[in-house]
Ligand code: FAD
């Protein structure tokens with residue numbers, strides 16, 4: 552009799568943690584992992600690559616370092632579609648593969664909300680390549696300024712003021728003095744603007760904490776325009792609405808960080824979804840498909856306290872992966888499933904390398920202690936996906952840099 556086939560799609564936080572958990576169990580099954588690249592990247596550091604604070608190699612490692620070839624086959628390919636009823640997956644280069652159980656963990660994409668010009672002129676921050684593009688684009692504008700002295704080349708607009716934008720601004724403001732020196736331009740001429748639709752910045756934190764973080768960024772030269780939804784992007788202009796009036800700001804670098812949606816493969820595969828997310832059952836499977844687990848940014852899990860889905864984070868993706876391993880083993884052994892529950896440990900938002908604000912296990916933190924907490928959390932994530940050896944190789948025990 553052929554072995555049970557388990558296919559994992561995506562080697563991000565959710566996918567790789569699931570693989571590690573399953574491999575540890577030494578089950579008598581065939582495991583296949585499919586991922587676009589031959590490396591895993593820590594998406595939680597993309598803003599550091601985009602700002603130039605970190606190189607791509609510092610936030611990524613080879614998937615083969617986690618794969619046990621005796622248990623798992625790794626296929627480097629792009630997933631096109633899941634055929635839920637046929638229990639097959641279409642891959643771009645390797646044809647169709649079949650599964651008995653599937654773990655769908657293809658992560659997130661940039662959300663444009665259908666706003667005109669975003670796809671053409673906005674720079675998203677969702678993969679290593681897109682983060683590198685932001686950095687290179689900004690460098691090109693600074694280099695061009697040396698020739699033309701056109702001030703719009705030094706204008707950067709960051710769209711939205713969620714965690715991604717705030718963390719990017721935190722790193723960028725620390726990098727700009729070095730960049731100004733490199734391109735021999737006056738740092739005070741660089742105009743950094745953040746435009747947010749909602750009237751309040753960082754509403755998830757206590758006012759005192761949010762004000763501390765925002766003031767840090769203002770002190771470093773960031774101008775916030777708040778309560779002003781962006782309506783359109785053109786080649787070098789961001790158009791937003793303020794008091795029912797359209798206003799615009801010129802910028803040659805427009806970073807699009809207004810939120811994310813789940814992988815478009817979710818919709819392509821005909822799952823019932825909202826913004827690329829499947830509202831999963833208590834065992835983390837898709838409704839009507841008890842052998843298809845959906846986790847990470849492609850899933851939505853209701854928070855019974857707020858009656859809204861939990862925010863999509865690496866933290867919940869890692870927990871879901873552990874839940875999948877438990878329930879997959881239960882299903883293989885005809886044992887009852889364990890309903891997934893989640894208790895957020897809190898969140899920390901960095902404001903550059905050595906500053907952060909956060910709420911962890913009910914305690915408010917700010918400044919350097921919060922930044923140490925953030926690095927500890929990130930190291931824990933790396934140990935859960937990669938392992939201690941990879942952590943050592945990356946020199947990740949330094950909590951200052
Ligand atoms: P991902 O980590 O996105 O992994 C998906 C994997 O699937 C990737 O390897 C990708 O290459 C692959 N893939 C995608 N499409 C295909 C395809 N069609 N075919 C094959 N392979 C494919 N969360 C926190 O908890 N804490 C933080 O501090 C934090 N900071 C963040 C900072 C930034 C700048 C950003 C953008 C996000 C941050 N998040 C943070 C959110 C967190 O990164 C995501 O929630 C998390 O990455 C989701 O994990 P995942 O496993 O679902 O997907």
Ligand code: NAD
Pocket residue numbers: 664666710711712713714715716718746747748749779780781782808809810811862863864898899900901
């Ligand atoms: P987000 O959805 O959290 O924030 C996007 C922001 O853009 C919101 O404030 C929204 O009001 C604003 N926005 C949306 N449309 C707009 C428009 N038309 N004009 C102006 N502003 C607009 O998205 P994100 O920051 O990319 O984060 C994505 C996910 O990753 C979230 O779940 C977040 O919690 C997580 N994340 C966590 C961390 C961390 O824990 N340190 C860091 C980064 C991201």
